[in-house]
Amino acid sequence: MPATDFTKELAALIKARFPIIYVVTWEEKRFVDTVKTMLQDTALFSKPRPVWEWTVVDGYVKNNRLEKGDVKTPMRALEFADELEEDGVLILKDMYAQLANPNCEQNIIRKLKDLVWRIKEGDWLKTVIITGHDKFIPDALQKEILIKEFALPTADEIQKVLLNLVEQNRQNQRLRFDLNANNAVARLCEAACGLTLNEAENAFALSMVNDGVLDIHDISTIAEEKKQIIHRNGLLEFSMPKLKMGDIGGLENLKKWLEKRADSWSEQARKYNIPAPRGVLITGLPGCGKSLTAKTVSTSWNVPLLRLDMGAVFSGLVGSSERNMRTVIQTAESMAPCVLWIDEIEKAFSGVGSSGDSGTATRLFGTFLTWMQEKEKFVFVVATANNIDFLPPELMRKGRFDEIFFVDLPTRAERKIIIDIHLKKRLTHPEVLGNLKLDDSFIDPLVERTEGFTGAEIEQVVISGLFEAFSENRPIVMEDFITAIENTVPLVVTQSEKIRAIREWANVRAVSATSVSHKVPNNQPVSSDPKKPDEEASRGGRSIEF
The missing domain is CATH 1.10.8.60 (Helicase, Ruva Protein; domain 3)
Incomplete structure (x- = not known):
């Protein structure tokens, strides 16, 4: 089996004698299996190396055999790693709990610092790998420990699980498999991307149990499993709206722009070497269809809609906001392709750079902008804003969003x-x-x-x-x-001055969501009532037809 990019990078770090590596993963077993396979690969290592696994329950297990059952405390685990006189990789599965504790014992931090240099300067080729579901590194160890992220399984890895499950149940007379039509295997596996192997297997198994059939229609069961992931973190809301583009009255220019980008994450799109669209910022007046548009995008593209609750991101203990934002990004990417809807984005980042900002809003804003600029997974961001005065100028720069649209009062x-x-x-x-x-x-x-x-x-x-x-x-x-x-x-009537100001802003900075054909030329009368102002002729936004 050819080595993946991750295994090549990890093998290079081990051979370069990086003493302690922190790997972020939800899948301990899959990661351990990957490491064991890697260490037996003669293309990567001239001599196989054993793997020691440590938990607070069992102590140290080597090659699936309990070797040091009395070494169960974190300090004893580190002492054993220090004293071990043989080459090998030691995977500490429960050490993250110590490091995640704000009151992490100083003797643990000191032992890890000492261990870095003792391994580097020692005679044995040892590497300590700490696993955890998030980045839990005390400030005192930031320069000592390298962090790597173990990505969720690819569609090919999920396909092996699916085919293995099918083979195991092939003789079961109560089950039927219809996977040859409509490219079912590939589509089921693509739908399951973003799940762990265990979650994917559970979703496939549940699909078989529900009606005794595993086929293309079971994508909905996989979507339900993903929905549970969203519910567990509490930061995003998952939905599959029933709305259609036809439910939006007008905004034809915006709808055309979105329709041209449908399926832009597909294999066919890759042939054109076009980048996946980053997202769209929809500004304008309240009640004119911005939120409705966000919901219909996911329906017309047949992808999940994730609504981000920025209030939940900012809540919690000091430092948790940054972790919440990382969780949001990781979860959204795991659900790709999907639409990420940020409603009233100006409220989330209105305090950026102000005297009242403790720095949290600025850091979160920086993380969001960097991700928007560099993201590779198809997470299409639909951000809506009512009050453009509170939008940070960095958000408006070209390259953040693919386009900025202005939604005015309907013509x-x-x-x-x-x-x-x-x-x-x-x-x-x-x-x-x-x-x-x-x-x-x-x-x-x-x-x-x-x-x-x-x-x-x-x-x-x-x-x-x-x-x-x-x-x-x-x-x-x-x-x-x-x-x-x-x-x-x-x-x-109630906000005439505000409407006039936002239209002036939109005439320079945003594209009109209304089609030119739905606008009335400035020299054409609008109303037969002379007492009514020619309001329709002053709709805002640049007239560009898509």
């Missing part, structure tokens, strides 16, 4: 689509619809009267109108909606 053409969507969505019962016909003659007057309304306000107009009819137990009529419109004070 006349967009309002017509929005009203049509909500009326058809809710007026489904003939007794409520009565003799009403949902044609242009009914919708156009509503479009005229709702200039300056957000999409959310238009939806509430429809709902309020239906409540009027419901309260009197009769079919809906036009007057119900007109009353609801007259009782609504739209955002354009």
Whole structure:
């Protein structure tokens, strides 16, 4: 079996006599098996080396045999590693618990420091490897211990587990395997990427038990297993929305841009040597479809949606915020391909660089920007923002997001689509619809009267109108909606100055999410009512057609 990049790098570190290496992994068994295989590979080592495994329960085990059952304390484990007079690799599985303790005993730190030089200058070729599910290195040891991350299994490794499971159950008459059609094996394994081998095997086994069949439809079971991972860390929310792009009224320019990037993580996309899109920043007015767009992206691309709770990232003990951000990034990458939605991103990073920032927000912001710039896994970030005044300028620089879109109040053409969507969505019962016909003659007057309304306000107009009819137990009529419109004070009235300012900002820095065909030219009258301002002609954002 050819060595992977990880085993080559680890072998090089061992041969270079790096004394202590810290490996971040959730999979102790898989890592230990990898190390054992590596040390027996004659292409990497001229002479095989034994592996010693230490836990607080068993002490030291060598080649699957208990050798030092009385060496169970961390200090005794380090003393044994110091005194061992033979070549070998010692994997300390439970030492991370000592290092993770803020009150880590000074004698442990001192012993590790001494051990570094005693191994370096000693006669025996020894390497100590500490494993842990996160980076737990006291400041005093930061310069002494090298950190490596053991990646989650690839699709090829998962495929071996799947095929082995199928072979083990091939004779079971109660099970059926339909894996030849639709490239099922490859797609199941790709869906399971991001799981540990144990989690992947559990998901496959559960798929077989559920209905006695293992086939392409069991991708949903794998998605459910991934959902459990998200629930366990409490920092992200997992969902597979049922919304479609057609549920968004208007924003055709933004939708076209997103549609062109669908499947950009696929094998076909690799033939074009195009980079996976980093993400999109959607700014604009509240209630105009920013969050709805984030949800529909995951549906149209058929990938999971992860919603990041920045409040949960910042909560906890000192130092935990940075660890939470690393967990978010690792979890999101393990779920790839996926959409990571950061709602109202300006609230998360508004304190960056300010006098009130203790440094945590700045460090988290730096970590996020670096990841956005360098990430290789397909994690498409959809960030939404209402208040652009609080957005750090570093976030707006080209190369962070692929594009910045501005979502304005819906135009006349967009309002017509929005009203049509909500009326058809809710007026489904003939007794409520009565003799009403949902044609242009009914919708156009509503479009005229709702200039300056957000999409959310238009939806509430429809709902309020239906409540009027419901309260009197009769079919809906036009007057119900007109009353609801007259009782609504739209955002354009309450925040006119703010809207004007954000449009001026967007005219320079953002692309209009509205298609040019849905905008009204500046010289074209908008409303037949001369008392109403020509509001529609002033929509913000640069007009670029995708």
